[in-house]
Amino acid sequence: MTELEDVRPEPQGLPGAPGSGRARPSMILIVEDQPELTRALRINLRARRYDVLTARTGREALEAAAAEPPDAVILDLGLPDIDGTEVIVELRRWYQAPIIVLSGRTSPGDKIGALDVGADDYVTKPFAMAELLARLRAALRRDEGGPGSGQPRQALIGRWLVNLAAHQVTGADDEDGPRVTLRLTPTEWRILEILVGRPGQLVGSAEILTGVWGPGFGQRTNYLRFHMARLRGKLEDNPARPRHLLTEPGMGYRYQP
Ligand code: CA
Numbered sequence: 001m002t003e004l005e006d007v008r009p010e011p012q013g014l015p016g017a018p019g020s021g022r023a024r025p026s027m028i029l030i031v032e033d034q035p036e037l038t039r040a041l042r043i044n045l046r047a048r049r050y051d052v053l054t055a056r057t058g059r060e061a062l063e064a065a066a067a068e069p070p071d072a073v074i075l076d077l078g079l080p081d082i083d084g085t086e087v088i089v090e091l092r093r094w095y096q097a098p099i100i101v102l103s104g105r106t107s108p109g110d111k112i113g114a115l116d117v118g119a120d121d122y123v124t125k126p127f128a129m130a131e132l133l134a135r136l137r138a139a140l141r142r143d144e145g146g147p148g149s150g151q152p153r154q155a156l157i158g159r160w161l162v163n164l165a166a167h168q169v170t171g172a173d174d175e176d177g178p179r180v181t182l183r184l185t186p187t188e189w190r191i192l193e194i195l196v197g198r199p200g201q202l203v204g205s206a207e208i209l210t211g212v213w214g215p216g217f218g219q220r221t222n223y224l225r226f227h228m229a230r231l232r233g234k235l236e237d238n239p240a241r242p243r244h245l246l247t248e249p250g251m252g253y254r255y256q257p
Pocket of ligand 1: 032033034076077078079
């Protein structure tokens, strides 16, 4: 049994996959627990010159995305471990590129739920491959061109949503638009941009110092300690026990989504 209406590769007459103008093909992560559907998706995406990563469970998906952030995610909701909606929530803590849900759940509640937590589009099974590919192209086009494309432009830190593009920090729980905002200094923004741009990675103190203050400041770790303490005081729920802006003693700092 397949949940696909049409598994034949889509005709090649249309313009190539978005990204054909980029230096590399777009990388798509398929998160799906049905092997035959994963296979059909992989064949069709490769035929359209996309690079493809696959994951069978939610946890595999989160690990794969963190290891090599894809240009878009095609995500089933009914997964063997964690629910796909949960995967969207976790991804959206740091991941900005398109997420397209591909699910057998057809109720408006499921669709609204997935879109509300950050999915870009929702395709119901059974589906036509040509339609899914068209939605994927549209999502990638919308995502192209923005400053810092492919890099996280928003991050959740404690109860704050940090928007790097707008230089704005708002309460993450403000459903009806931002009511509470927080001011950061230009130095604090530059530090955050470096750390949040590489989620989960250790960034050396010298690299941050020279990136923010310039060459010759690589040893001024006291500058960085001071400003990191200020950032934690503003953003972390408990600045004494930071969960997102972490110190790696003797080495540097890490933004943990
Ligand atoms: Ca499934």
